[in-house]
Amino acid sequence: MMDFSFEWIGYVAASLTTLSFLPQAIKTIKTRDTESLSFGMYAMFTAGVLMWLIYGLYIDNYAIIVANAVTFLLAAVILGFKIYNSFKNPN
Numbered sequence: 001m002m003d004f005s006f007e008w009i010g011y012v013a014a015s016l017t018t019l020s021f022l023p024q025a026i027k028t029i030k031t032r033d034t035e036s037l038s039f040g041m042y043a044m045f046t047a048g049v050l051m052w053l054i055y056g057l058y059i060d061n062y063a064i065i066v067a068n069a070v071t072f073l074l075a076a077v078i079l080g081f082k083i084y085n086s087f088k089n090p091n
Helices: 004-031 038-058 062-088
Strands: none
Touching: 004 062, 038 062
16 A cells, blocks of 8 residues: 555656656657657657556556556657658658
């Protein structure tokens, strides 16, 4: 059982990590430019966030679930643009 007095740390951490990802997601969605983004990094990041989401669901931790659901959605969109762009403009 989690000590409620420290639970706020999880919410702050979840908010900061999710919000820190938002500027890159907005820029990529607006410009659709993924040339400088590493495919390997985004593939591993997206898979890792999905695993955190599954873990959060398993332990029923709302902070982990919400933060990783939002981050997974944004990361998957960026990864989708990266994959699309790599087929559209193969180098």
